Every structure is written in structure tokens, then in C-alpha cells.
Amino acid sequence: MSDSGRGKGRLVADRRYPKKAAPTKAKPAAAKPAKTARPKRKTAPRRRSRNPIVAFILGIFGFVFGLIWRIVWRVSAVVMIVLGLAVAYTYTTVPPLNQLLDGRAQGSVTLHDRDGKVFAWRGDQFGGTVTADSVSPYLRDAVIATEDRRFFLHPGVDPIGIASAIRINLREGRGPLQGHGGSTISQQTAKLLCLGVEYDATKWKNEAEFVGDCRQGSLARKAKEALYAIAMEIKFTKKDILSIYLNRAYLGGGAYGAEAAAQRYFSKPASALNPAESAMIAGLLTAPSSLAPTSNMDRSRERAATVIGLMQDQGYLTTAQADDARAHPAVLSDAAEARAGGYFADWVMDNLPDFASVESRQDVEIRTTLDQRLQRAAEDAMNAVFDEKVRDGSKAQAAIVVMSADGAVRAMVGGRKTGVSGVFNRATQAKRQTGSAFKPFVYATALELGHGPFDTVVDEPFCMNIPGSGQWCPKNYTKEFKGRVTLTDALTNSLNIPAVKISESVGRDMVRQVADQFGIRSDIDNTPAMALGTSEASLLEMTGAYAGILNGGSSVRPYGLMELRIKGDPDPMIGAGGGIGERVINENAAKELIYMMEKVISEGTGRRARLEGREAAGKTGTTQAARDAWFVGFTADYVAGVWMGNDDNTPLTGVTGGGLPADIWREVMVRVNEGIEPKPLPMIVPERPATQVVSQPQQAEPQSQPQRQPDPIENFMNKLLRDILGGN
Template sequence: MTDSRKKRPRLVAEKRTTSRKTAAPKSTSKPRKPARRKKRPVRKGGVGGRISGGITGLFRWIARLIWSVVWRFGAIATLLVGGAVLYFASTLPEATALVDGRARGSVTMLDRNGEVFAWRGEQFGGMITADTVSRHLKHAVLATEDRRFYWHPGVDPVGVASAVRINLSEGRGPLSGHGGSTITQQTAKLLCLGVPYDPTAWKSEAAYEADCRETSLWRKIKEATYALALEVKYTKDEILTIYLNRTFLGAGSRGFEAASQRYFGKSASEVNPGEAAMLAGLLTAPTRYAPTNNLERSQNRATVIVGLMQDQGYLTTEEAERARRSPARLSEAAERRAGGYFADWVMSEGPDFLTRDTTEDVIVRTTLDQRLQTAAEDAMRVIFDDKVREGSKAQAAIVVMSADGAVRAMVGGRKTDVSGVFNRAVQAKRQTGSAFKPFVYAAALELGHSPNDTIVDEPLTINIPGSGPWSPSNYTNKHYGRVTLTHALKDSLNIPAVKISEFVGRDVVQKIASDFGIDSDLAEGPALALGASESTLLEMTGAYAGILNGGSSVEPYGLTELRLMGETESLIEGTSSGIGERVIQEDAARQLIYMMEKVVTEGTGKRAELPDRQVAGKTGTSQSARDAWFIGFSADYVAGVWMGYDDNTPLTGVTGAGLPAEIWRETMIRVHEGLPARPLPMLAPKTPAPAPQTAETQRAPARQDNQAERVLLDVLRNIFGGN
């Protein structure tokens, strides 16, 4: 038997120690070569290399950090801009609601023939679209402002970069000067980024518009966002339509239709390449390049625009050359700028809510005759250029009207192409001098006296209660004895005029003058007969019109119709005549015209005589020659001229018989060009004038007194005393 306690083999391996080496098991396969361990490249430079590597790593880390921030920020900004664009787009109305950018309305004035001659307020000529505007004007705007308009999304990075480069090269800030704005961005600015004008929030419309034109970086960002919104909401042509209608183009013109009407008298749909180039040239600086300010400068700018249109293929070489050879010219109304003083007067005469303060577009038809206006302006210019010393500050005014009071021309000062300034024809109240005397003689004729009745021109003293004795004298300081009323008026004798005024009664003279339209306060003393009262040239000319029309009062007028643009019905009752109530009988008026005709042919007004027709009038020179007048008429027109200094300085060597009569003559010669000569409606006296006096009869005037003379002298002595 075997021994059961014989040791059995272990089930686990023997414990091995690290010091014990065991033989590798035998293998029948070919032994493998041990794998070679890669050696790390040894960096050159030692410590320096490690620093360089660290810096590079740092920059890589910073770049990754920046990129991670930028793309996140960009994503957020894109979301914000996109949200803002969508918000702005949702607030925008239909495109047609944005074409008129004015806060207030306008007034367009037509002359007696229906032609435009003046504008007030910002004009909006009516909507013009990208489809209906002249193709030349459309191309001129694109060539000048935004050649890539139909290709960019509202903001043009190429244009912005180019503008920044130009600004920096010219020594300005990147946003100063050239803005690189697209037409869409300019439209956004014209819309003031959707902020409407609020009178309670802004001092004025000018302050509001100045804020709209701000060019800060933040404003540019908002402008670009709003421009993108416009592109989302509207088509390109709709954006261009808004731009064409809202942009300001100088001389009160808002939009290209108004500007085209203002400068060329035609629609923006009809302009030729030269006119289109001139209009587009206004976009850079409307006031500077306005052709009404400097036509040559505006034409030079237009030549540049023609070149741009040619370079961009909008004009052929032949068309461009033709535009350069025939530059745009102003319309007659724009070239003359007629009606400045007249237009101011009409605006002041109409109702405020339809003229100065209108919020509507109003059409005003007036009595102005542009041919006569030019005649008056030319006459003023000729006399002051040829016969007034250089440097003189003397002023003058002219009014021309029809016998019914319709004012046909008005010049309120030496500068004729102005508006909004002091108008001496209607605002200056000045002493009338002897120009008042016809109303004294009108009173006598109305009471039955004849132009051939006589009165003695002799020394006269009247005691004025509270003032003492007053002794008038003639301009020549001489006395002429017995003279007819006609003689006394034609030679402008003072003493006979005072005697007649005292005889018929000052109250009668005052009433006749007032009824003829002289509304100013009339003098109370005997100097009333010598024109001590003050009046305006318009009043005096209107009063003389009453004499011409046969003795009826006249209310000078200039406005005949006032209506809203597009309407046919007048908003006020139209005026077709200013003739009012009768003041003196027709025979008395016609006899007075006879007497006033002698003033021109034989008396103080000879310098006013016309070569081909009858005229009548009266000179006037106030005390100390501070005012000089000539007022007169033909069978067709009445004209008045005043001359003096604004500060009442006496005139030197000037009376009504001098330069005022010459201005009147120059005016009336031009006024009557082409008109057939018509006789004055005058009535000669039935009884012949007495024979001229001899020296002997002049020494004994008392023996020849007629009954009326004796009565007059008795009245004077009883009331006033004296010799």
C-alpha cells in the first residue's frame, strides 16, 4: 500500500522572488526583435526654445479665446440687429405715406396770367416715382449718389471703406466728410430713423433736422439698421421714390418735382440730361449749388455729373457733349426772382391760416404782371446806376397799378431780388408834400369851382391857436399875384393851396383824401394842404387811381383767388375790382386830370413827360426835402415813386421834380411798350383861362378880386386874423 500521507503537489505556483530569474519558455517560433523606442527630438536653443514655444502657445490660446468671444458676440449682435431690423420694418407704413416730408404746407403764387412767379414755404410739387421720373434724372441720381444701389442690401461696405480712406487721407476723422452712405441710408436719415417731428420736444424744425443729420458712430449704426429695415419692407424702386420726393434741393424745394418746377418750370418727368445733372448736383450742397444763388457754379457742378453719367454708361459721348454745350438754364420766373416785395405784401394781406401759417398746399392767384414788374425793376436800376452817386444810401420805391386798384408791380427798395425785408412801398409812412395838393383842388372842383378860377398868390399869415402865426411860402420864395387854379397846381404854389383848403374847409379836404383811400392820420392845421400828413406809397398811388377812374375810391389789392392745390373752388371770395364808393363827381375828376396833365406838360413834372402819349401827375417834396415823390397816370396805368433815406436824412439836390420823376418816366416808358396810345379822360374848362398878368396888374391884385376871393379873405381874417 502506498502511503496516504505522501505529499501532493501544490495547486498554486511557488512564491517567486524578484531576485529569482526564471528561464523563458522555449518557443519553436523565430524570436522577435525588441521594438525600438522613439527618441524625442532634442529642441535646439535649450531654455530659449522652451520660452518661445510657451509664447506661441499663449498666443494660440488668446486667439482661441478671442475667436470664441467674437463669434458669440457676433451671433448675439446678429440676433439683436436682426431683431431691430424686423422691429423697424414692422413699424413702417406704406411707401406712399412717406413721400412728403414737410411739417408745414406751402404757398405757390400765380400772376394775372396764371404763371408761377413766387413760392413761400417748402414746396412739394406732387409725388414723382422711380418709374415716372425722367430716366436722365434717375440715372443722374444713381451716378452721383449710389452706383451700386440695385445690388447692395442697404449698406455698402465697399462704399464705406472708400469713404473712410478718403476722409483719413484728407486729414479728417473716419466719419467726417464723406460718409459712404447709400441712397437707402440717406433715405433713413431723411425719415429721421422713424422719429416724427414733435413741436413740444424741439425748439424748431431746424433743430429737429439738425439732430436727424447727426454723424456719430452710434447714429451711423442705427442708420444702417434702419436702412436694412427699409430694404426688408420696400422694393428698391419704392425706396428710390421716397428719396426722390423727400430730399431738400434748395430754394424751398422739397423733392425733385418741386425743384424741377422751381428752377425750370417743368415736371421732373420732362427734364433733359443737362437739367437732370443740375438737379442731381444739388444733392451735395443744396444752398451752395442752387442755380438761383449762383447759376455758373451750378452749371459747373452739372458738368461733373454729366461726366459721371457718361463714365457709367448712362449717356453716350454725343449726348454728354450736347449736355455740356447746352447747360441748363433757369425759367424766366426763377431767373428774375420777380415778385419778392409783391409776394411779401400778398402774404401779409391774406388770412394767416392759409398764407403764413398754412399747413396745406395753397395756390394764390394774384394781380401781378411780370412784364410790368420787370419794367419797374429795370427803371429803378437804370436811374440808380447812372444818376445816383456811388455809395449813396438813398432808397426808392415804386408801385404800378390799374385804375381799379389791381397792383401790377411793386418794388420796395433798391435791391429788387429780395424777400422778407422792409418794404418801403407799403411799410414806410412818409410826409407827402405837394403830392397831396390834388385832393385840395379836388375839393374845390367838387364844390363847383373851375380850373380857370383865379386866386391871388401873395404873402399870407395865419394865427394858429396855441402855436402863433404861421406864414407859408412858395418853393421859389416869390409871389405870382393872381393865378388860375390850374397854374397854382402845375407850378405847385403853396399859398394858393393853403387859401383854397381854408376856403373849402379842412374837414372837406380831409374827408375827400380819406375817402380816396389815404387812411393815415391827416394833419389838423392849415399845413394839411401842403402835405404835412404821412402816408404810404401804396395808399397815395391808390388815391391817384381814384382820380383816373372818374372819382371813385380804390382799395389796392393783389390777391384774386386762393385755393388748395388740386382743388378748383376758391377758399375766399375773389376780388375782381377794388373800386368802391364815389368820392367826387366824374366831371370834377376829369377836370382835375386836365389840371394834372398841365403839371407834366407845362409845370414841375416836365421830366416825367412821355414821348408818345398823354400823362398826368404831381410832384411832391416834403419839409427839408426828406421825401421826394412823383405820382401820375396814363389812360392805362397809375404809378407812384417815392425817394428818400430810411433814417429821414434830407436829400441833397433832389426834389419830386427830379429823380423821382425820372424813375417814373423810365418805368412808364417800359410799362407801355407795345401798347397803343390812348388819350387821358380829361375835361378842359368851358371858360378860357384869363390872359397872363402884367407887372401892373400884379402890383394891384386887390382891385381884381372876384367875389369868391373877397369872401375867402374875409373868412380868413375873421377866423384867424392876419393881414
């Protein structure tokens, strides 16, 4: 067998990673085989060297960015943890839903007229709790479209809305946080809740200061509102938050909440509002006081039209519905439109007991004596006379009071501007000299003491020595003297000297007592000039005193409140606040005085007040330099008083009580008595004595000349003058 193949390798590849061979005995070294050439390793292409400056800058940026990133995510994590803890804590401070619906600071007073119709509201009106589901869907949609179109999408804070508000503010030239705030309904609700802080009288000077703090718009306050809004979003549903907002929002006219606003402006529940009415109420959220339809209907309708456009754009109204709402804008109810009795309502409110005022936080309902027909009559009469007979630019003011003979006030106008409230009421607050309108109390005293309408007194030059003041010589308005006149003629022509003589003869104290008992509560001067009306009184006092003459001589206390009850209670807490009081003069004396006062209108200084086909009685009054002009009088059914003057007490120009005040009185009485069957006045027409002679206007004889057939009054006056002047 041939062995030529020995020593040749195997025809297979060697193992790449051969196993380690077991140790063998050393063999003789063999010749080294020739080295085989290794394949060359491929090398990557050589990179271009980086610019060291660029590398340095990029390195710095990379380091800074990495550092910022590490700081930001750590700070963000801390902020999120702190924010979460703050929201969690705020969540625990949010009261239950039922405690958040009525947030008024004070109670309300609803005033009804004599027929039970609402005519005025005072305090914070709250019509009752409503929910987002119970109000009209148009109102709910109008509020969302106007105040927060993404209400159902955000978690309480709307970053898109905030960014949009900042953009608008910058475009309009304001600071980024001035003007539009981008607040959501949730944030606005948080503000209305004062972030859950309750008013504490020990910490705040007053509630106004507390509310001002609640409404501040600082960044810190905004941040707290955002926290509270998010906490509410977690605690309540969206509809719950909207319900709180609909109950708490102020909507002008003293109305808090949707129900109160619906009743205040439209006399209907919030559930029955149509699109136009809903748009008007939602529009008030921007500026409730200035946009209220009772303040400015044109501006309110303009804003409502804008809201209707928003509702249409956001799909809440179809084009047809929006066009119909624009074509038929909301109109006020009769009660809201009338704005009746503002002065009257203020007067009633000023006389409420403390437990029934708005500060008591109770809801009160009051039935009053106001007659809205008579109120309109008084306002229309004043406007008619000032429009037709008072020169343009005149600053003269006037006031009117109408009442029944028992003192029940039926109408009140406290100034030329009607349909207002919260302003100076000249019918009740102004104390002015009464002038000759005071004279009926002088004659009432004389009649009560037994004198008659046809007793006589001499109208002549007359002087008195007033201790401490010297000689006083009164004059008649006409500067003339009529000689011997009856008491009736003296009152008819408003003669001053007979009034002073009679007052002095019957006694000033008696006259003051009669006037006081009839209701003139103001201080009455204890001087001879008292008879000429130098003392001051309000128009309400004077009208009430004349009502005492009409009712037969008994005093009256003017009143406007008939019944007061706490809302929800069936039984009234207070009854009528006034009425007929004690008798002041006997009935015959009152009826004789009415006869004398009827002559004032039919024949004397009050002829411009005459009523066609109806008996009337009254008295004019003009003070020194015509600073005040009065006419007070009555028919068988009503008493009315009119005052005219300037607030600064400067003289009127060409005005006396028998002029413009008599015109206003006549216009009032024509309207007041419209539709009422004429009735005769309750007066006694005395028989004139057969021997009675009334002198014609003439210059009176000197006081020293004896008079023939002197009457008792003259005898008393002569004796008094002798005592005062020291004569024989």
C-alpha cells in the same frame, strides 16, 4: 519506427497572442530555455530644451488670445442678436410706402399772372408722386452716380463708402467723421423721414427745431439711421427706397421732389428731363439752396458738369452723350428765368387769408393781376435811370407801382434790387412823408365844394399862430411869391402858401376825409402843415388814391388777387380782393382836377415827365430837406407812382420830385404804353373867365392892405385870420 524526432518544436511560428491553455496538471519543472534577445526599440531623437522665458511669453500670448477670442465671439453673437432685434423692432415702425412719399412741412402756393402763366411759387412745392421707373432714366442714373454708386449692392449701409469717406476726410485735414459721411441713399432717406418720427407741436418749440433735430449728425443719430436704413431695405425694394428719396429730397427754389424741381426750373415733367437737365437736378442734392440755378446758374452748371463726368465714368452715359450734355447745358424755362414779381408775390402772400397760407398745408393756386410785360417795363426803367443818371456808390432807393384805374396792380418794384423776394418792400411797407404829392387832395376838396380851376388865391407872406406851437410861417420852395394866382397855377407850380390857405378855408377835416376816402389809410396830421404833405403814406396808398382821381372820383382798393382755389378744386374759394369803391368827389370835380394835374406835366414842376404824343397828368412831391421825392401820375390807361429816398431817412443829394422820380416815371410810362393807341385824358378843360387876371411873379403886398375884388376864398381866409390873430 524511429522516435528521434520527439521533443523538437514545430517548424511554424508561435501565435503572437496565444490562446490561454486549459489548466493542466502540474508537470515536473523542465529546464528553462535560454532567453532570446529582444530587438531594441527605436527611440525618437532627443529634443532641445525650449527657452523658459520664450515659453512663458508664448504661453501668455496664447492665453490672452484665447481669452479675447472667446470674449469676441460671444460679444459678437450678443451684438448680432441685439442688432437683429433692433432691426426687427425698427421694421415694425416703418410706415407703408404710400405714406412716405410727400413729406413737406407746409403747403404750396402757385401764382399765375393775369394771363394764367406761372410767375412765382411760395411754400413747399410738390409736383406729385413719382417713382424710380416713372422719372427720366437719366435722372435716376444721375442720382445714383452722384449719391450712391453701390446702391444696388449694399444692404442699406456701405462699409466701403464709409471707409472711403473717412480716408477723404483725413486727407483733407478734417476729423474722420467731419465732412464726407459716406451715407447711402437709404441712410439719406432715413434722415429725410426723420427716422419715422412725426412732428408733434406739444414736444417741439417749432418745426424748425424739429427739422434741426432730424438733421443732426451725431454718432448716435448715425447709428439710428443705419438701423432704419437696414429695416427699410428689408421692408421695401431698392426702387421703392429710391422713389421715396426722389419724392422727398429738397431741390432748391422751394421744390420738394423731382417733379416739383423739373416743373420749377424747366417747366416740364420729370419723365421728360434730358441728361443735362437731369445732371443739374441731381447736382442740387449736395447744396440745394446755394446751387439752385435760380440763385446761381454758373455754380449750378459747374456742379452739373461734375455729375455728367460721374455718369460717364460709371457707364450711364456714352462719351458722345456726355460731350453733348456738356456742350448744351441746361437752361431755365422762361418762367424760372424771369423771376418776375418777387415784391408783388410777397405782397399778395402777405394778404392771403389764414386758411390759404402755406402754413395751412394745403396746395393753393392764385390768379393775380400781374402783367409780366409791365413788370419788366418797370424794372427796366428803374435800372436804366440808375445806371445812367445816379452816381456810383449812391445808396438811394426807389420803388414803383403800376396799376389800372380800378386798383388792379400790374407791376411792383420794391427796391433797386429786382428779381428778389423775401426782402423789404418799399412800395408797400415803407411809410414816408408825401410832400406836395398830397396837394391834389386839397384841391379835390375845393373843387368838390364848388370852387373852379380858375378861382384865385393870393400867394403872399403868410403866418399862422398855432396853439401850443407858436407862429408858423410857411414858405414856397423858391422862396418867392406870385401874388394872385388861380388854383390851377398854384397846383401847377406847387405853391405852398395857396395850398395852406385853401386847406384852411375848406376845412382841414374835409381834406383829411377826402384823402382818407381816396385810400390814404395812414394817420393824417390835423395841423395846417397837413396841406404840405407832412403826413406819411405808402407808395401803394398814394398810387391807389391817384387811381381814384383817374376813374372819375371813386375810391379804389388796390388789389393783386383775382381768384384763389385749392389745387384740384374746380371752383374758386375767393374772388377779386379789391376794386372800385364808393364815390369820393363828383365826376366833374375829378375831371377838372385831372385838367389841373395835366398842367403840372405840360407846364409846371413835372415837365421832365412829359410823354411824346400822349396826354399825362401827375404831381411832384418833395419833403423837407429832400428826404423823400415823389412823382405820381397817370395816362388814360395806367397809373404809376414812384418814390425815391434813403432807407435811413437821410436827405437826398440834388433830388426833387420833378427830377429823378419824374425821369423814372417817364421811362416806366414810355415802356408801359408801348403799342397802346394814345387816348385823351378824361378831363374837362374849363373856360377861363374873360375878366380873370393872373398876376406875374412878384412880392405880394402886406396882408393888411385891402385887395380889390376879393374872391370868396380870400374873404373866408381874412375872416379866419382875424379870428385867429385877433385882428379887426
